[in-house]
Amino acid sequence: MSAKSWAIDIDRDDITQARGVEEAGEPLAPGQVRVHLDSYAMTANNITYAVFGQPAGLFGNDQGYWDFFSEPGGPGRLPVWGFATVTESAAEGVAAGDRFYGYFPMANEAVLTVGKAGPGGFIDVTPRRTTLPPIYNQYQRIEALEGYRAADHDYWPIFRPLFLTGWLIADQFADEGDYGADQILIASASSKTAIGLGFSIARRADHRPETIGLTSKAHVAELDAQRIYDRVIAYNDIMTLNAGAAAALVDMAGNGAVIRAIHSHFGGNLKASIAVGKSHWTADGGEGALPGAARQWFFAPERSQKRIAxxxxxxxxxxxxxxxxxxxxxxxxxASVDRRHGADAALAAYREMLSGAADPRKGIIVVP
Incomplete structure (x- = not known):
């Protein structure tokens, strides 16, 4: 049994209310392992998890992101992507010292229930998790990670989940004939998911639409110099785009003013409007009636399961x-790596990301 550990508790109904708590480790039940988090990333994606912590229909059931690591009725535990080392095991096929990449709570340790353990890793079979998307319940041994290079270690939690989402969106566009669009507008273009999308579209060998990154005026020159998108423009310049050319919107942040501007400008020439995240969680998400294509949510686990099939x-x-x-x-x-250490830094990083003050040119890594 471990000594006292720490975690961050978040109010399920008011995600601005977060606090650090100490806990005494409970004895493991048969089939369980205790892991110490070595490092995890704090990104805008985590704020989307918090916004949709309550059941939101994304999982096709009455569960939300809080259900991965907290029981109903208690404070929420925010899911994060990172690396962890097993410190204690009561499960066959997993031993102390084994290291895994996967989905963990915002804490310095976690207890997981092992199922289907093998050379590649295991599946968490905690009862409340068995009806949640399988992609979130997989824990992969570092030695079995496809494409893993030690030099890229910190970039896995920073970019990997977000890059995968961007890659899957690009795959869906190719699969859908780009929805008939000649230009793909990518809002919050400095976000890591958007960069993954722009990078993936740029690698296509076939004819493809032009990619246009939309960002704040202060970020235009620097983002354009990265050559991820064909063009980068400021939100204030949306009206300069050719409204007569068929367009598609991929929205990473849920900023209603931007969404309405694009829908109004393109009208019937907006062939698709895809919502991915909600990092601008306090903003009107533009859910009202809009000209052009109906808004649709992109859900990466669903797309992954389709492509695996x-x-x-x-x-x-x-x-x-x-x-x-x-x-x-x-x-x-x-992006450069910005490492933070300890419980206080973990709470501060969450609040920084929640406020929108985090620098998109940095990837925050918390070392518990």
Whole structure:
């Protein structure tokens, strides 16, 4: 049994209310392991998890992101992506010292229930998690990670989940004939998911639409110099875009003013309007009636499951690994690693990301 550990509790109904708590480790039940988090990333994606912590229909049931690591009725525990080392095991096939990449609570340790343990890792089979998307319940041994390179270690939690989402969006566009669009507008273009999308579209060998990154005026020149998008413009310049050309919108942040401006400008020439995240969680998300295409949510686990069914798990993994390795060759110039240490730093990083003050040119890594 471990000594006291810490975690961050978040009010399920008011995500601005967060506090650090100490806990005494409970004895493990058969089949469980205790892990110490070595490092995890804090990104805008985590704020989307908090916004949709309550049941929101994304999972096709009455569960939300709080259900991964907290019981109903209690404070929420925010899911984060990171690396952890097993410190205690009561499960066959997993031993103390084994290291895994996966989904953990914002804490310095976690207890997981092991199922289907093997050379590649295991599945968490905690009862409340069995009806949640499988992609979130997989824990992969570091030695078995396809495309893993030690030099890229910190970039895995910073970019990997977000890059995968961007890659899957790009795949959906290709699969749908780009929705008939000649230009793809990518809002919050400095976000890591948007960068993954722009990078993935740019690698297509076939004819593709022009990609236009939309960002704040202060970020235009620097983002344009990265050459991720064909063009980068400020939100204030949306009206200069050719409204007569068929367009599609991919929205990463849920800023209603931007959404309405694009829908109004393009009208019937807006062929698709895809919502991905909600990092601008306090803003009107533009959910009202709008001209042009109906708003639709993109849900990465659903798309992953489709492609695994289409291609098989091995082929899906190989495609992702190839794309990821190519992206890792440019990732260090896109974001530097900003390491934070301890419980107070973890809480501060959450509040910084929640406020929108985090620098998109940095990737926050928390070392518990």
């Amino acid at each position: 289409d291609w098989g798990g091995a082929a899906f993994g190989a495609k992702i690994a190839a794309a990821w390795t190519a992206f890792m060759d440019v990732a260090p110039r896109l």
